[in-house]
Amino acid sequence: MASVAAGYLPILLFLGVALALSTAFVLLPMLVSKATGSSNPYADKLAEYECGFPAFEDSRAQFDVRFYLVAILFIIFDLEAAFLYPWAVSLGAIGFGGWLAMMIFLAELTLGFVYAWKKGALEWE
Structure with a gap:
C-alpha cells in the first residue's frame, strides 16, 4: 500500500x-x-494615452462580419502553409498514402476558398 x-x-x-x-x-x-x-488612480493615469484625445464612440462597437471572415480565412491558409512544410520534408517516408491525404486536404481547402470567393467574403466595399 x-x-x-x-x-x-x-x-x-x-x-x-x-x-x-x-x-x-x-x-x-x-x-x-x-x-x-x-x-x-489619478487623472493623469486615467487619461487617453494611445492617440491623445478621447475616443469617438464606445469601445464595444460592433465590427462588420467581414473583418472576422478575413481573419478566419487568414488563419485557415496560414495553417495550410504550416502543414505543407513538414509534409514536404517527410514525403519520402510517408509514401503515396501521405501524398494522397495531403491532396485531399488541399482539395478541401480549395473548395472552401472557392465557396468563400463565390459568397463574396473577399469583397471589400
Whole structure:
C-alpha cells in the first residue's frame, strides 16, 4: 500500500510546485503594486494615452462580419502553409498514402476558398 502512495508523490509534488508558482505569479505583482503605489488612480493615469484625445464612440462597437471572415480565412491558409512544410520534408517516408491525404486536404481547402470567393467574403466595399 505504501508503494502505491509513493508512486503518486512526484505528481503531488509537481502539482504543489505548480500551485505555489501560479499563486506567486498572481499575488506578487498585486502586492508589489500596492506597496509601490502604482495602483493609485489619478487623472493623469486615467487619461487617453494611445492617440491623445478621447475616443469617438464606445469601445464595444460592433465590427462588420467581414473583418472576422478575413481573419478566419487568414488563419485557415496560414495553417495550410504550416502543414505543407513538414509534409514536404517527410514525403519520402510517408509514401503515396501521405501524398494522397495531403491532396485531399488541399482539395478541401480549395473548395472552401472557392465557396468563400463565390459568397463574396473577399469583397471589400
